[in-house]
Amino acid sequence: MKLFSNSINFLEQGLDYSSLRQKVISQNIANVDTPNYKAKDVSFRTEFDQALQSQMQAKKTDPKHLDFKYGQSSMISIEEKNNTSYNENGNNVDIDNEMSLMAQNQIYNQALVDQLNNEFNSLKMVIRGGK
Template structure:
């Protein structure tokens, strides 16, 4: 029996994803007026496909998830959006889209922090004997 489930590792991996996404969004916003700057994004489908494949690998119950393989992935691909141009100067940053993604990522990050705090509070309760 494992003392710690892989949930903490998965939450850490998710926080790494959110952190990288925050950096990429901030970089896009900082370069909103830079001529010929092409916006970047973290590939969300890569993270979701990794999660889905890991969920399918653990077949005892569809609600169960084996986190051991998901924690091994620590990098997420960042791609440059070179297909479009929103400004006359060749810049492809859409500030409204970036601000919406920033708000969405902040909500995601806060939810992860709440969840990991809950896990640590549960561990503290177990260690202290329920007091």
């Protein structure tokens, strides 16, 4: 019997991504005036979508074996944006874009937290016997 659905694992990975992205965006904003600083971004969504489609399965020789968990370290990576330059000092941080990305990330994070709360509320209802 499977106790937790894969959705909790996926939501956890999404929250890890959102947390790291918030740190990277904050770092970009903090370095807006640093000469030759190149903005960074976090890559995750394409790998996440591929993982959802492939649904990796572990080969079980016993029904009591646990399911495979995705390794989050291989799914999330930080990439430097080298293709632009907004300032004459070599810095490519666009403060308006970074603030917009931060707002988007906060909305994304809150949606994941709300969904995770729904998952746990469903589990609580099952544990209480539907009450």
